[in-house]
Amino acid sequence: MRLHDVVTASAGLTARRSRKAKVDVLAELLTGAPADELAAAVAFxxxxPTQGRIGVGWRTLSQLRAAPAESPRLTVGEVDSALGELAATTGSGSARRxxxxxxxxxxxxxAEERDFLFRLLTGELRQGALEGVMVxxxxxxxxxxxxxxxxxFMLSGRLPAAAHAAMSGxxxxxxxxxxxxxxxxxPMLASPAESLAAATAELGAVAVEYKLDGARIQVHRRDDDVRVYTRTLREITAYVTELTDLVRGLPCRSVVLDGETLALTDDGRPRPFQETMSRFGSTRAEQVRALLLRPYFFDCLHLDGTDLLDAPLRERREALRxxxxxxxxxxxxxxxDPAAILAASLEAGHEGVMVKDLDSPYAAGRRGRAWLKVKPVHTLDLVVLGAEWGHGRRRGYLSNLHLGARDPDGGPPIMVGKTFKGLTDELLAWQTAELPRHESRRDDWTVYVRPALVVEIELDGVQISTRYPGGVALRFARVLRYRPDKEVADADTIDAVRALLPGNDSGEA
Structure with missing residues (x-):
């Protein structure tokens, strides 16, 4: 299969708004893909890439000087092989090679194929929303x-593997x-609820748990081998030795646990989220001693040879305990008294509560209505689309953020508002240095960036507006924090934003 065919299909996706039309474009391409190139085509x-992140930045690519080919001749297999060699090239002299x-x-x-490869290698194509369309x-x-x-797909964590299995067997x-x-x-995901009363009324027999302000972890143990992964499936085992030691001591031979981890103060209250996340990138012994992580598990997916995914939550909770x-x-x-649990969670410094249907299975990778999150304030995880240069005390800093919601049909993020509120001096300095690394273009006032960064926004609500493409605008939006633990695929959709409109009871996120 020619790379040109994949590039043409990609352009066809961009040109179409209808989800069905996007599905038809992809299905036609997959039907004609050779078996040995199918996985790479799906990945692209x-x-x-099938190799994951290659570690090539936009600046590196833009500095490479080579005239484009006049006619398409690259195959998907050749590109996949070249990227495999690129990913495997490490050590002395690797930069030149x-x-x-x-x-x-x-x-x-x-030229068209080069533009596609640039965007593939720098993550600009990695919207994640297209995964649902590809399924x-x-x-x-x-x-x-x-x-x-x-x-x-959810069990393997790899859509190309699921696609190959479907087409071959x-x-x-x-x-x-x-x-x-x-x-x-x-991981299974949750949707927001308007209130605690609404959540409990919707689900019936429920468990109500603290919603912690920590980092999602998934822990796997087989005998003495323990692995720890983030919500994006990145392995962090080497960074969290206190967690692996703890899990190694649990009374079982094999287990898969879902939960959160966070750093606590001396009086047991949660430390800022950024401090917890800082542990996922450092193995320095002094930092490990100074900032220990505490795990809190809320689900058990496998125990001593028995898979529990399809068991109701009440059975999984019994295994977990x-x-x-x-x-x-x-x-x-x-x-x-669910309200007492919510009050206790907030008093302890946490975000709110999770309300979970006791009869529901674990729907890996899905954001349905079996788990509902209840928080006293509205928050959304949105995509940074750009930032405007500041004025006055913020002169010289990138300040006013342009915010976008994820398009569930696989298109680019849809702008829903701007905000400069909530940005500390530290965050201003950080984003002024970081955003240009993702720059796509700029004008006199604004640096526009490729979709790569997710920011958590607190807001008072949403209102109808013709100012932005999504037809809605955020009310009194404030930056809470950036979310390095989330990818663009984890951002809230435009449907989730619209669900916050007054009188809208859909609540889907």
Whole structure:
């Protein structure tokens, strides 16, 4: 398969707004893809090479001088092979060798193919929203149920692997995917609820747990081998030795646990989120001693050879209590006074509560209505689209942020507002240095950036507005923090923003 065909399909996705039209474009391409190039084609079109992040920046690519090819001749397999060699090139002299490999690849690409490769390698194509569209396209091309593709994807964590299974072995191959201890699966997600009363009324028999202001972790143990992953499936085992030691001591042979971890003050209150996240990038012994992490687990997905994904939450909670003991997140099952749990969580310095359907299975990778989050204030995770230069005391700093919500149909983020409120001097300095690294263009007032950074925004609500493309605007938006633990695919959708409009009870996020 020619790379040109993939590039053409990518352009076709951009030109179409209809989700069905996008699915049709992708399904047609997949139907004609050779088996040995299918995985790479799926990976390219969902914005991530099969090798993962290659570690090549926009600046490096833009400095490579090579005339583009006049006609398309690169194949998907050749590009995948070149990127594999690039990813494997490390050590002494690797910088020069990587430049040579990139220059050779780009010299064989047309101008359109080069632009696609630039965006693929720098993460600009990695919207994540296209994953849902691709799942439907794989199902259409292979004539299998979309739910079967989705489940295989969530269990494997790799959409190209699920696509290959669907196209080569159909439903039977997809159903062969199981939890594999040591291989992370995509986490179940929650949707916002308007209030605690609304959440408990919607779900019926529930568990109500503290919603912690920590970092999501997924822990896998088989005998003495313990692995720890973030919500984006990045392994952080080497950085969190106190967590691995603790899990190694739990009363089991094998287990997969879902939970949160956070650093606490001496009086047991949560430290700022940024302090917890700082542990995920440092192995310095003095930092480990000074800032220990405490885990709080809220789900058990596998225990001693038994997979629990499809078991109701009440059974998974029973398994969790038996294995995690004092490290279960505070909360109650079918509480008599849910409001008391919410008050206690807030008093302890946490965000609110999670309300969970006791009869629900663990829907890995899905954001449905079986888990509802209740917080006293509205917050949204939005994509940074740009920033305007400040005035007065903020002169010389990138200040007023342009904010976008994720398009669930795979398009670029949709702008929903701006804000300069809540930015500390530290954040101003950080984003002034960081945003130009993601720059796509600029004018006299604004630096526009490729979708890469997620920021958590607190707001009073949403109102109808013709000023922004999404038809809504944020009211009194304030920056809470950047979210380095989240990718653009984890940002809230435009539907979630619209759900906050007065009188809208949909609540989907």
């Amino acid at each position: 079109l969902t914005g991530t 990587r430049s040579e490999l990139l220059r050779s690849l780009l010299s064989r690409a047309t 439907e396209a794989v199902a259409a091309a292979a004539d299998v149920p979309a739910d079967a593709v989705r489940r295989a 159909g439903t039977a191959a997809l159903e062969a995917f199981r939890i594999e201890v040591g291989r992370p699966l995509r 038996g294995v995690a003991g004092d490290h279960v997140v505070p909360g109650e099952q079918e509480p008599g």
